[in-house]
Amino acid sequence: MHIKTLHLRDFRNYSDQSLELNPGLNIFVGDNAQGKTNLLEAIYVLSLSKSYRTGRETELIKHGANQTIIHAQVQKMARLDLAVQVSLATSKKLLVNQKSTNANSFVGQLNTVLFTPDSLQLVKGSPGDRRRFLDIQICQIDAVYRTTLLKYQRVVRQRNSLLKEAQMQRSLVKQVPVWDTQLVALGSELIWRRQEILSILEEFAQRAHETISHELENLQVAYAPFFAANTQEHKQYTLAEIEQFFWSELKDRREEELRRGYTLVGPQRDDIIFLINGLDLKTFGSQGQQRTAVLAYILAELELMSREAGEYPVVLLDDVMSELDQTRRSFLLSILNRKAQTIVTTTNLASFDEKTRQEARVFRIESGRIL
Ligand SMILES: Nc1ncnc2c1ncn2[C@@H]1O[C@H](COP(=O)(O)OP(=O)(O)OP(=O)(O)O)[C@@H](O)[C@H]1O
Numbered sequence: 446m447h448i449k450t451l452h453l454r455d456f457r458n459y460s461d462q463s464l465e466l467n468p469g470l471n472i473f474v475g476d477n478a479q480g481k482t483n484l485l486e487a488i489y490v491l492s493l494s495k496s497y498r499t500g501r502e503t504e505l506i507k508h509g510a511n512q513t514i515i516h517a518q519v520q521k522m523a524r525l526d527l528a529v530q531v532s533l534a535t536s537k538k539l540l541v542n543q544k545s546t547n548a549n550s551f552v553g554q555l556n557t558v559l560f561t562p563d564s565l566q567l568v569k570g571s572p573g574d575r576r577r578f579l580d581i582q583i584c585q586i587d588a589v590y591r592t593t594l595l596k597y598q599r600v601v602r603q604r605n606s607l608l609k610e611a612q613m614q615r616s617l618v619k620q621v622p623v624w625d626t627q628l629v630a631l632g633s634e635l636i637w638r639r640q641e642i643l644s645i646l647e648e649f650a651q652r653a654h655e656t657i658s659h660e661l662e663n664l665q666v667a668y669a670p671f672f673a674a675n676t677q678e679h680k681q682y683t684l685a686e687i688e689q690f691f692w693s694e695l696k697d698r699r700e701e702e703l704r705r706g707y708t709l710v711g712p713q714r715d716d717i718i719f720l721i722n723g724l725d726l727k728t729f730g731s732q733g734q735q736r737t738a739v740l741a742y743i744l745a746e747l748e749l750m751s752r753e754a755g756e757y758p759v760v761l762l763d764d765v766m767s768e769l770d771q772t773r774r775s776f777l778l779s780i781l782n783r784k785a786q787t788i789v790t791t792t793n794l795a796s797f798d799e800k801t802r803q804e805a806r807v808f809r810i811e812s813g814r815i816l
């Protein structure tokens with residue numbers, strides 16, 4: 446799939462900007478603070494219905510304006526018209542072919558993979574960072590997963606406030622089990638699905654990684670559920686096994702949960718483990734090894750989405766060329782150029798070789814205007 450046209454109305458530092466994109470490579474060149482990341486953010490909002498940079502959506506509205514509209518024509522098997530409208534006065538509107546729709550049917554229409562310098566947090570960051578990366582991918586290809594995730598998060602919130610109140614009011618303790626059935630059922634679904642998707646991602650990532658590292662190193666990516674946090678063994682669990690371990694952890698930690706006043710078990714405590722030649726990449730990997738693994742993982746996301754959605758997603762690369770050496774750079778671009786529409790930002794056009802520049806459509810960004 447690819448974006449044919451994009452229109453930004455009062456989005457961040459853009460007033461009224463129309464744009465025609467190349468189905469292949471698009472390079473946006475501009476100095477700092479001109480609107481490069483803003484542009485990618487707008488496309489991301491069209492994909493996930495919300496921003497990755499802020500939870501306060503009115504920040505997206507250009508200072509002084511009352512509302513922002515992002516609008517794109519997307520070419521998939523069919524033509525698709527997508528729009529997001531955020532305004533100060535009314536709630537957010539999501540439109541598919543001019544018809545208002547909910548987030549669950551909006552997300553997944555335009556698929557994207559985002560790669561920024563922050564993507565290194567996939568390896569270096571917290572377990573929460575890693576889970577978020579994975580959830581963002583699965584939500585785009587599986588609307589049921591997205592619904593389950595939202596329901597589960599609500600159950601955890603409600604169970605947490607009950608556990609907190611029960612610290613003051615002991616009689617509330619007997620209400621906790623009311624939430625346990627849902628906690629285990631929804632939570633186990635999430636763990637099972639994440640584990641399944643991650644094993645597909647691992648296969649694709651291994652292949653990409655072999656190519657980048659010239660087969661010198663072996664990458665493993667494993668899902669580590671909370672109940673297996675202390676084991677070194679990484680296996681695939683069946684849904685029944687997951688539920689069984691979940692219940693037993695829940696029983697074991699009941700007292701501690703009551704004492705501490707929040708939920709201590711569940712997929713909100715899971716992690717993803719990256720191993721290079723059997724060693725934990727977070728602890729033992731060099732910067733270069735970490736970058737290579739993240740790059741391989743991003744390419745794996747691309748393959749996963751193409752497999753699950755039937756078409757390659759749009760790839761958004763924010764200022765990552767400077768993070769990669771020449772070999773990784775040309776490897777990345779050569780793959781992307783053959784497969785997916787790619788939108789890349791840079792402060793320095795010289796990070797691209799002559800051939801790449803010729804194949805690409807090059808745009809300049811100057812204080813919220815694209816030239
Ligand atoms: N709601 C808004 N209204 C007007 N301007 C905004 C708004 N939000 C952000 N900006 C402006 O957008 C500019 C930053 O844009 P952006 O983050 O896209 O820069 P960039 O080109 O990616 O820069 P860098 O190379 O430093 O990453 C800043 O000048 C900021 O003040």
Ligand SMILES: [Mg+2]
Nearest residue numbers: 481482483764
């Ligand atoms: Mg930026």
